[in-house]
Each structure stands twice: as structure tokens, then as C-alpha cells.
Amino acid sequence: MIKxxxxxxxxxxxxxxxQRAIKAGAKEDGFAYRGVPLTSGYEAVRQKGESIxxxxxxxxxxxxFGDCAAIQYxxxxxxxxxxxxxxxxxDLEKVVFPFLMNEKxxxxxxxxxxxxxxRVNGKKLHTAIRYGxxxxxxxxxxxxxxxTMTEIIRDEYSLNFEIKKVPIFAQSGDERYINADKMILKRVDVLPHALINNVETKLGWRGEKLIEYLGWLKERVRILGGDNYYPVFHIDVYGTIGIAFQYNVDEIAEYLGRLEKxxxxxxLRIEGPVDMESKELQIEFLSxxxxxxxxKGIKVDIVADEWCNSLNDIKDFIxxxxxxxIQIKTPVLGSIHNSIEAVLYCKENNIGAYLGGSCNETDRSAQVSVHVALATQADQILAKPxxxxxxxLMIVYNEMMRTLRILKRKGLNVIDD
Incomplete structure (x- = not known):
């Protein structure tokens, strides 16, 4: 098969x-950051993303072809x-290519x-390599x-449920106002992420800056979105709520109740309300x-991201x-069959399956993720990179709509309205 x-x-x-340096207060300097990197391997707080x-x-x-890529953080x-x-x-030349050429x-x-x-020197290949x-x-x-790749996945896992468009979640980055407007104008299903990764500048020490932002966002949806547009508000706070409220469960719950109102x-969905620096502590606190x-009757959804780094981790959270x-962070899970099985496990246990990933991926890895989402019918997929x-948004949406139309032409059970 392989030549x-x-x-x-x-x-x-x-x-x-x-991320550690940013949380510690590295200052923005134009598009870069001033400060000393705190995570091993970094030469600067922000540096260019790479792929293979x-x-x-x-x-x-x-x-x-496929693309090896890793997450922003x-x-x-x-x-x-x-x-x-x-x-x-x-590692590709030494281990992977001989495997691909010689394996049945x-x-x-x-x-x-x-x-x-x-293995390379007794260690697994980097997740980015396995991913690509x-x-x-x-x-x-x-x-x-x-x-299509969607069909291959469905055949492998004997999936026969109807196929329909998967809701798309767009991320704003630091341009949380202008980019939210873009999302609303294009009637994005889930928005805006908002990148609330610093207490002082983005959340507020009593959460007041996020309160102000959500009030603004709600008004913009009303003004720009028109009738019958009800997007989900999904905010990633990178553990800053835990820092601001000193990990007091009652105060955090009360704050989330205010946000819901x-x-x-x-x-409203809140991703990563706390980061406890270990999987066990993270699970304990989120529980x-x-x-x-x-x-308290508060219906804010809690979304896990940090410390969900494998299929087994995801199962432990659930x-x-x-x-x-659960955010199923595709590059972090390595081979995409792990992401497929993670979505299916979430669905079996009535937990939302968010096929995520990173802004730091590529067009190709985003396209492949679309096929994973369609085949498994994930609850939402990240617009990336x-x-x-x-x-x-264009890459993910267009790949999805093309695939739905192809599958419908082939006679599969597709709803492509």
C-alpha cells in the first residue's frame, strides 16, 4: 500500500x-510578552508555533497526509x-517511517x-507525532x-446513527470584543471562549471584569444576532476563578450563579474554573x-480541560x-483513535463531548477533526486553528458542510439542514 x-x-x-509565566503576571508587549519563561523548554513566554x-x-x-501539531500551552x-x-x-525517520513501510x-x-x-529510547513518541x-x-x-474519513471511522466502530452538523465553538483570543462581533454576525453556535487567563487584567479580583464582559456579550447578541439566535456562552477561565475566590467552593458557586443570571x-458553560495542579485534586474539587x-439549582455547565490528558483521565473525571x-483536546490525546473513543465514552455516559484541540493546530488537523466529530456526533467542535x-471557522465549517453533502449524495442517513 505504501510506496x-x-x-x-x-x-x-x-x-x-x-501559561505558567502568563498566570504569574508576564506583561503584554504588543503581540509578545515581556518576562522570563517559567516552563521548561521555552525560550520566550510567546514563541512561534511549529508543525510537521x-x-x-x-x-x-x-x-x-496529516499534520503533527501541539497545543498553545x-x-x-x-x-x-x-x-x-x-x-x-x-523520530519519524528512525522509528515511524520504518513502521509505516513494513507493518501489515x-x-x-x-x-x-x-x-x-x-518507543524511542524507552519512551512513547511525543503526542504531537502520534497525532499527525x-x-x-x-x-x-x-x-x-x-x-471519506468519516465513513472509515463509522465502519471501524460500527456507528450507524444519523449524521448531522456538529455545533461549532469559536475562540476569540484576546480580541474578545471585536471577535465576538464576528462570531455573532456569522451566527456561531457556541462562543466566545474569551481567554480569561489572568485574574488582574481579565477576570477581576472579585470576578467583576468577567461580569461586565458577559453583560456586554449578551447585549451584542441581542443587537447583532437577530431573532431566534440563541448561542451557548462558553468561557474558558484557566483556573482564575479559583485564584480570585481562594478556592472557596461556596463563594465560587455563588459567583457562577450570578454569571448564570x-x-x-x-x-452558560465555564471551562476550567480552577486548576489544582494535579489530576486527583482537580477531580476532587470539581466534584x-x-x-x-x-x-443551589445553578445550571452552569462545568467543562474540564486541564488534567484530562488521556482517555483514562477522561474516564476518571466522568x-x-x-x-x-469534557474538552477532548485532540493533540494531547495522541493518536486520534483515542479522541474517537473519548467522544463515544462521553456519549455513553451522558456527558457533553467537546472535540476541542488548540488554536495552534493546522488546517489539516482541523479538517481531520471534523471527520472525527461527524462520525461520532460530538456535542461541539472547536473552530481551529x-x-x-x-x-x-471557515476551515471547520466548510469541511463539515462538504462532507455532509458528499455523504448525503452517497445515500447515508444525513441531516444537512
Whole structure:
């Protein structure tokens, strides 16, 4: 099946940011940050994002490809260290390409499982490498069988439910006002992320700056959105609420209740209300918070991100009843079969499955993620890469609509209204 394997070094859709340094108060300097990096591997608080495009020549002349990419906040929340493309490309030549060329290609899922087991000096391949190579594996099967990647996934996992558009979640970056307007004008399903990653400048020491922002956002939706537009408000606070309220469960719950009232009639989700610096403590605190919210009748959804770094982590959060929704951060989980199985596990347990990822991915990894979301019918997918809204939204939306139309033409059970 495989005639040749090769790669190219590329850019990603955003930058690598040292989250620890930003939380510690690194000052913005134009688009850069002033300050000393605090996370191992970083040469600056903000530095360019990198990627590796892995390509395979197939026997019939077709070319399959996928992109290795890592998240913006690499090295944070228990995740793998900074992705340095040129250094890690050596692992492709040494270990991955011989595997792809010599292995018997039985099925997408089995190939991905074998990829996860590969070792370099006794260690697993970097998650970014596993992520990109699994994409090219999926694309190879799609090209070989002349099917969409969505169909390959559905066939592998025996999924037969109807296929429809998956709600898209756009992220604003620091331009949380202008970019929110863009989202509203394009009637984005879930918005705006808002990047509330600093207490002093973005949340407020009693949460007052986020209160002000949500009041503004609600009014903009009313003014620009028109009738019958009810997006979900999804805010990522990067643990800053925990810092501001000194990890007091009662005060945090009361604050979230205030936010819910401000946002009404729009649904509110809060991602990462606290960051406890370990998985066990994170699960324990979020479980307490979620229980407290239920006691008070507060219907704000708690979304987990940090410390959900593997399929097993996701299962642990769900078993502990710690969350309403999980961000399945695709580059962090390594091979995309893990993301597929994470979505399916969430759905089996009535937990929201948010197929996320990072602004720091590529157009290709975003396109492949669309097929994962469609095949598994995730509850929402991130518009990626980049922070400009329009570009990532276009990539994800257009790939989704193209695929839905193709599948409908093929006679699959598709709802593409």
C-alpha cells in the first residue's frame, strides 16, 4: 500500500505560550510578552508555533497526509513538553517511517494502537507525532477504500446513527470584543471562549471584569444576532476563578450563579474554573463544586480541560461525576483513535463531548477533526486553528458542510439542514 514516506517542517496556526509565566503576571508587549519563561523548554513566554506534515505516497499514486501539531500551552496541566519540530522529526525517520513501510496494514484502529506502542529510547513518541501520524493513517485508509474519513471511522466502530452538523465553538483570543462581533454576525453556535487567563487584567479580583464582559456579550447578541439566535456562552477561565475566590467552593458557586443570571436566557458553560495542579485534586474539587451547584439549582455547565490528558483521565473525571462536559483536546490525546473513543465514552455516559484541540493546530488537523466529530456526533467542535475567528471557522465549517453533502449524495442517513 505504501510506496514512500516523507515529511516537511511547517508552521502552526498560532503560537506556543508559557501559561505558567502568563498566570504569574508576564506583561503584554504588543503581540509578545515581556518576562522570563517559567516552563521548561521555552525560550520566550510567546514563541512561534511549529508543525510537521507527514506524507505517504500510495501504490496507486495518491498522496495521504496529516499534520503533527501541539497545543498553545504545551507543558502546562501535566501535558507533554514543548514540541520542537526539527528535533522530533528525527523520530519519524528512525522509528515511524520504518513502521509505516513494513507493518501489515490491517485496520485504521489497529494501526493506531500499534503506533501508540512505538518507543524511542524507552519512551512513547511525543503526542504531537502520534497525532499527525494517526491522521495520515486514517487518510490512507480513506484513499485506499475511496471513502471519506468519516465513513472509515463509522465502519471501524460500527456507528450507524444519523449524521448531522456538529455545533461549532469559536475562540476569540484576546480580541474578545471585536471577535465576538464576528462570531455573532456569522451566527456561531457556541462562543466566545474569551481567554480569561489572568485574574488582574481579565477576570477581576472579585470576578467583576468577567461580569461586565458577559453583560456586554449578551447585549451584542441581542443587537447583532437577530431573532431566534440563541448561542451557548462558553468561557474558558484557566483556573482564575479559583485564584480570585481562594478556592472557596461556596463563594465560587455563588459567583457562577450570578454569571448564570447575567447570561439568561443564554446557556452558560465555564471551562476550567480552577486548576489544582494535579489530576486527583482537580477531580476532587470539581466534584465538590458540581455537587454544590446542583444543591443551589445553578445550571452552569462545568467543562474540564486541564488534567484530562488521556482517555483514562477522561474516564476518571466522568466516573467521579466531576463535569458536565469534557474538552477532548485532540493533540494531547495522541493518536486520534483515542479522541474517537473519548467522544463515544462521553456519549455513553451522558456527558457533553467537546472535540476541542488548540488554536495552534493546522488546517489539516482541523479538517481531520471534523471527520472525527461527524462520525461520532460530538456535542461541539472547536473552530481551529488560529485566533482570528474567520479562518478557523471557515476551515471547520466548510469541511463539515462538504462532507455532509458528499455523504448525503452517497445515500447515508444525513441531516444537512
Amino acid at each position: 514512500d514516506a516523507f515529511y516537511s517542517i511547517g508552521l502552526s496556526g498560532f503560537y506556543f505560550d508559557d 506534515s507527514v506524507m505517504l505516497f500510495l501504490d496507486d499514486g495518491q498522496i495521504a 504545551s507543558g502546562a496541566g501535566g501535558r507533554e513538553p514543548l514540541f520542537k519540530a526539527r528535533d522530533l522529526a528525527k 496494514w490491517s485496520s485504521f484502529r489497529e494501526m493506531c494502537q500499534k503506533l501508540e506502542d512505538l 501520524v494517526s491522521q495520515v493513517i486514517l487518510d490512507t485508509f480513506a484513499k485506499y477504500y475511496k471513502k 447575567i447570561c439568561y436566557p443564554y446557556k 465538590k463544586l458540581r455537587k454544590k451547584l446542583k444543591e 466516573k467521579a461525576e466531576a463535569v458536565d462536559m 488560529g485566533m482570528g475567528v474567520d479562518e478557523g
